[in-house]
Amino acid sequence: MRLLPAAFLALLAACSPAGDQAVPKQEEAAAAERRVAPILDSPDARDTHSYARPLEARVTHVALDLKADFAAKRIGGTATLDVQAKPGVKAIVLDSKGLEVSAVTDEAGKPLPHALGEADPDLGAPLTVDLNGAKRIRIFYTSAPDAEALQWLTPEQTAGKKHPFLFSQGQAILNRSWIPTQDSPGIRQTWEARIVVPEPLRAVMSGERVTPEGEPAEGGGRAFRFRMNHPVAPYLIALAAGDIAFQELGPRSGVYAEPATVKAAAAELVDTEKMIDAAEKLYGPYRWGRYDMIVLPPAFPYGGMENPTLTFLTPTFLAGDRSLVGLVAHELAHSWSGNLVTNAVWPDSWLNEGFTSYFENRIMEALYGPGRAGMEAALSFADMESAFTELGATAPGTRLHNPDETTEGGASGIVYDKGALFLRTMERIAGRERFDAWLRSYFDRHAFQPMTSALFLADLRANLIKGDKTLEQKLMLDEWVYKPGLPANAVRPDPKTFAPVDAALTGFKGGGAAPAQLWARWTTAERLRFLNGLPRELPQPRLAELDRSLQLTGSRNAEVLFAWLQLALANRYQPAVPAAERFLLSMGRAKFVTPLFKTLWAEDEWGRSIARPLWERARPTYHSVTSGRVEEIMKG
Ligand code: BES
Ligand code: ZN
Numbered sequence: 095m096r097l098l099p100a101a102f103l104a105l106l107a108a109c110s111p112a113g114d115q116a117v118p119k120q121e122e123a124a125a126a127e128r129r130v131a132p133i134l135d136s137p138d139a140r141d142t143h144s145y146a147r148p149l150e151a152r153v154t155h156v157a158l159d160l161k162a163d164f165a166a167k168r169i170g171g172t173a174t175l176d177v178q179a180k181p182g183v184k185a186i187v188l189d190s191k192g193l194e195v196s197a198v199t200d201e202a203g204k205p206l207p208h209a210l211g212e213a214d215p216d217l218g219a220p221l222t223v224d225l226n227g228a229k230r231i232r233i234f235y236t237s238a239p240d241a242e243a244l245q246w247l248t249p250e251q252t253a254g255k256k257h258p259f260l261f262s263q264g265q266a267i268l269n270r271s272w273i274p275t276q277d278s279p280g281i282r283q284t285w286e287a288r289i290v291v292p293e294p295l296r297a298v299m300s301g302e303r304v305t306p307e308g309e310p311a312e313g314g315g316r317a318f319r320f321r322m323n324h325p326v327a328p329y330l331i332a333l334a335a336g337d338i339a340f341q342e343l344g345p346r347s348g349v350y351a352e353p354a355t356v357k358a359a360a361a362e363l364v365d366t367e368k369m370i371d372a373a374e375k376l377y378g379p380y381r382w383g384r385y386d387m388i389v390l391p392p393a394f395p396y397g398g399m400e401n402p403t404l405t406f407l408t409p410t411f412l413a414g415d416r417s418l419v420g421l422v423a424h425e426l427a428h429s430w431s432g433n434l435v436t437n438a439v440w441p442d443s444w445l446n447e448g449f450t451s452y453f454e455n456r457i458m459e460a461l462y463g464p465g466r467a468g469m470e471a472a473l474s475f476a477d478m479e480s481a482f483t484e485l486g487a488t489a490p491g492t493r494l495h496n497p498d499e500t501t502e503g504g505a506s507g508i509v510y511d512k513g514a515l516f517l518r519t520m521e522r523i524a525g526r527e528r529f530d531a532w533l534r535s536y537f538d539r540h541a542f543q544p545m546t547s548a549l550f551l552a553d554l555r556a557n558l559i560k561g562d563k564t565l566e567q568k569l570m571l572d573e574w575v576y577k578p579g580l581p582a583n584a585v586r587p588d589p590k591t592f593a594p595v596d597a598a599l600t601g602f603k604g605g606g607a608a609p610a611q612l613w614a615r616w617t618t619a620e621r622l623r624f625l626n627g628l629p630r631e632l633p634q635p636r637l638a639e640l641d642r643s644l645q646l647t648g649s650r651n652a653e654v655l656f657a658w659l660q661l662a663l664a665n666r667y668q669p670a671v672p673a674a675e676r677f678l679l680s681m682g683r684a685k686f687v688t689p690l691f692k693t694l695w696a697e698d699e700w701g702r703s704i705a706r707p708l709w710e711r712a713r714p715t716y717h718s719v720t721s722g723r724v725e726e727i728m729k730g
Contacts, residue, residue: 130154130178131282131325131542138546139280139438143267144189145211145220146276151179151186153276156328158287161315162297162335164258167246170194170236173274174201177229186225189270189277191218192238200228218270233274242718243268245393251715252336252391253354253409257295259336261390261406263399263719264329266440275328280438280544282325290315291335298350298388300332300401306340322402324382325542327436332401334388343367346380351389355409359389362412365419365461369426372460377430377453377534381541385426392681395717397421400428400450408683410652417618418653420458420470427453430537438544443504444494445545448513452521455514469619471518472587474511476626481507482580492578495547516574519585523568524558532558547575592623599627608643618651625657630664637667647673656686663693666700675708682716688723695727 133148146152155176162169177186190210198208206223213219223231237244247259262272270277289297290311297308301322308316322331339353341360344367351359366385374380387405389412398421399406405425411418431449451474459467485491485505490498492508494516521529536553551571559566573581595616598609613621628640641647646658647670655677662670678690691709694701709728713721 128155128284128323129325129542131544134280134438134544134546134549136546136548138442138548139544141278141280141439143217143440144276144278144281145187145217146189146278146281147187148276148278148281149180150183151177151225152281153186153188153283154178154325156273156275156283156285156331158273158285158289160287161290161311162260162292164246164260164292167239167244168236169241169244169260169272172232172234174230174232175275177225177231179225184225185222186231187276188221188223188233188274189218189267190221190274191268191271192241193221193235193271193274194238195221195233195235195274197234198223199232199234200226201230201232203232206231217267221274235274237272240718241271243271245395245717247336247391247393251393253352254337257337259334259352259391260291261334261336261394262332263395263406263717264332264401265399266329266443268719269328269331273328273331277328279327279329279436279440281328282436282542282544283328284321284323284325285331286319286321287331287333288317288319289333289335290317292316294337295335296338297333297335298338298404299334300330300404302383302403324402326402326433327544330400330402330433332399332404332406334390334406336391338388344370346370346383347385347387349387349389350404351409352391355389355412358412358414359387359407359409362414362416362419363387363422365416366422366426368461369423369457372457373426373430373453376456376460376530378537380429381434382429385429387422387425392683393715393717395682395684395719397683397685398425400425400432402429402433408681410681410683410686413618413651413653415651417651420454423457423461424450424454427457434537434542435540435545436543438546441497442495442545442547444496444509444513445547445550447506447510448494448516451510451514452517455518466617466619468588468591469617469623471514472591473619473622474514475587476623478507478511478515478580481505481511488579490578492580493576495575512580515584519574519581519583520554520558520569522585523583524565528558551575592620595620595623595627599624603629608640610643613644618653621651621654622657625654625661628661630661632661632665634665634667637662637665638669641667641669652677652681652683652686656690659690660693663690663697663701666697671704675704678708679712679715682712682720684717684720684723687712687716687720688727691724692727695730 135149153175157174160169160171198206200206206226208223211220243262243264245261249255249257252259267277287299291297292315297318299320301320304319308318311317337352338350339356340348340350341356342348343363347366349359349363370380370385382403384403387407389407389409392409394408397408411421427450431453432446437443437445455467455471458470494513496504570581570583598612649655659674691705694705
């Protein structure tokens, strides 16, 4: 690890936290960039999902020096934390989950007393360290083989089948299973890392890739170094390691993937540079340097994860026709909403995901036109309506600011779709130009800082509404943010958006043939509208006709295949079972896996006799995020 020179450390300890006097040039630049982000002290910004007490003592910088052991499924070494404590505060509380801590010392190597508290199944255990005046502490530790943030893939679980693979997933509160720090989105930290992996693997992380090709490590393996000089929420520290190739996409973007996947990935992602340009034009400069992506092996439990400078992506978005790149627009948009301005606590995750879903749609409109964007927005509206149906039209779970919300992010139909609709409604009422100017300035004002619903409302009132009573009344802000249900001013999608599809649905429901010719010309959004608009109960011959005419079981598009399998399995349509089994054994994306198991489980012995043996085979291939959710279903 590039440890700071001793002279500089002494200096840093002697002067203010920013350490901005007479510092060697290089370090000066880094230190100046590493501004310490504030901690919010309002009650609604208190994180109940972390043991940290940041108003007493908080971490400002994390330096990792770790080695990955694929045989033991452990990553271990040291985490060196820079700490700021209030005068008189003697200890710092960190988060940890399953970590085996062998020692904690100060910078000089003097042991510091520390204690691991009682463990909670979700939150893990607090690690309390007596500071004894130390401003920098070092934790010697290894992660447990079942660390929830990490998935260790066997060579068989990769496309190349030759080398193992490792990736991490931090959001929401999983990073404490491999990094002993304060794991709370309101406690922003800069970080650096040195990661050793066995030859010939490559490691990549969600920060500047300082040694892209790595360097020989003492004791074998290759070491890769990284740094993030902007303070980020700790859930955004991410690592992947494996047989990873790289292909450039544009001057500041590229894609990493296994060699077998990288060409297809690059082809699907050709529009990335245009997306970055469009996003900047909308809401201001991209502040993270490079925007690269990594297409992970299919076990990755999410569609995408917005790790800064390095979005993580599922390979299930590779449809061959770029029809699912809304995912990329989404993760890119998080570079503003989420990564620049971050929910301080998880009950406000709509500030990340709702803003991002809105922004995603604006990027899609800029690149592909209002037609496609309007269709995608209408699908999002329908997802929101389904959430209201499922939860109850005025259930507490339909609030955007949801104090009971779990770290899983609540119902996506609320957090993502109702959240996006709120912004769309504000845009419509205030006018696009005025709204965009406000949103751009909001990202500027709060860059690299935490956000709450209350702060967002205060900013909106100060900088968009500015005392305009009529506008204030029209927006119904408090109802949108704090009340359940759908406010009366919600902007509804144009009912004509899917007119041809809706006509085809009426025809089919009336006994007509499956619309094979139309289908061939439809976009993915139209196909999804059609499949999801079909009656949930269909006789076998009608299912067979749909399958034959529209080639559904053989679809290459994971979203289309998923929508079809949901319908087919709910109707116990036997010919789709082998495809469902193949699909569930081929990827571990929770969005697809969980509902399909749920559907099978709901079909009594017909479905359960398929689900049980399938689960036995598939389970070892799934990430803990996915297997945890399926387990919940199969308990019931
Ligand atoms: N940040 C989320 C993924 C996430 C959410 C991880 C909650 C852990 C807890 C990411 O940006 C996301 O929203 N992904 C979506 C894609 C999208 C296009 C809606 C997904 O994974 O499906
Ligand atoms: Zn998101």
